[in-house]
Amino acid sequence: MNASATQAIDTDFIGDDALLTPAQLEARLRAIGAERYHDKHPFHHLLHSGRLNRGQVQAWALNRFEYQRCIPLKDAALLARIEDPQLRRVWRQRIVDHDGERDGDGGIARWLHLTDALGLDRAMVESGRALLPATRFAVQAYIHFVRERSLLEAIASSLTELFAPTIIGQRVSGMLANYDFVSRQSLAYFDSRLHQAPQDADFALDYVKRNALTREQQDAVCAALRFKCEVLWSMLDALHLAYVEPRLIPPGAFRPDEAAA
Numbered sequence: 001m002n003a004s005a006t007q008a009i010d011t012d013f014i015g016d017d018a019l020l021t022p023a024q025l026e027a028r029l030r031a032i033g034a035e036r037y038h039d040k041h042p043f044h045h046l047l048h049s050g051r052l053n054r055g056q057v058q059a060w061a062l063n064r065f066e067y068q069r070c071i072p073l074k075d076a077a078l079l080a081r082i083e084d085p086q087l088r089r090v091w092r093q094r095i096v097d098h099d100g101e102r103d104g105d106g107g108i109a110r111w112l113h114l115t116d117a118l119g120l121d122r123a124m125v126e127s128g129r130a131l132l133p134a135t136r137f138a139v140q141a142y143i144h145f146v147r148e149r150s151l152l153e154a155i156a157s158s159l160t161e162l163f164a165p166t167i168i169g170q171r172v173s174g175m176l177a178n179y180d181f182v183s184r185q186s187l188a189y190f191d192s193r194l195h196q197a198p199q200d201a202d203f204a205l206d207y208v209k210r211n212a213l214t215r216e217q218q219d220a221v222c223a224a225l226r227f228k229c230e231v232l233w234s235m236l237d238a239l240h241l242a243y244v245e246p247r248l249i250p251p252g253a254f255r256p257d258e259a260a261a
Ligand SMILES: O=C(O)c1cc(C(=O)O)c2c(n1)C(=O)C(=O)c1cc(C(=O)O)[nH]c1-2
Pocket: 071, 107, 157, 158, 159, 160, 161, 162, 163, 164, 167, 168, 193, 232
């Protein structure tokens, strides 16, 4: 689909209530990402273009760890509600990807290599005690959404991953080019995500296209993706307000100047 076709779709107002074809549903989902994914957030542009200092990058990695830590919790909540063994078999791989098969393996461990490499204290990172309150609330909102909504909406809420490979590619090349305190090795987390995210997203997209069989379900799928874009967006809003401008760091949250060695 070309860019003008993407922009032509109003992602909030969906005119009539006719059933969409699977291709039309996919086009709507892609239009939501094109408009609302967190690659449009100013904090991401600052991060990728080298305009953050080490303390600000530390704050990003520390807060993103909360998202990483909770992804397997939300996938376990989702898994617990799947009746179909075949679907459960596919979905459980997401938990393995994050937790690994043994200590030191998997996405969470790789994210901790990044926070280590950035000079953050591992116990502080793992404790979550220096998180921004809004990070905590956004991540919890995602877990609650997956627990409480229909399985179809829960699966649809993972569809932000459709848009992740592009931003990950930009992030890795941008951070390597622009920060001398970031090495290829410390960004190893993203190497795995580059092949995991498309597999996960393609599977979830195919699932929602085959299972959203009424217009109401199709609208619910679109709303789930909008919700998830808001989760990611609000996490970056919080980072921007606390660490870029107006530098309003909440009480108890990470203070870069003190921690940056
Ligand atoms: O780096 C990113 O921008 C980014 C975005 C997303 C996303 O779009 O939700 C995920 C990830 N990374 C990621 O690493 C990850 O494991 C992940 C799991 C999920 C999910 O909703 O199940 N999203 C994402």
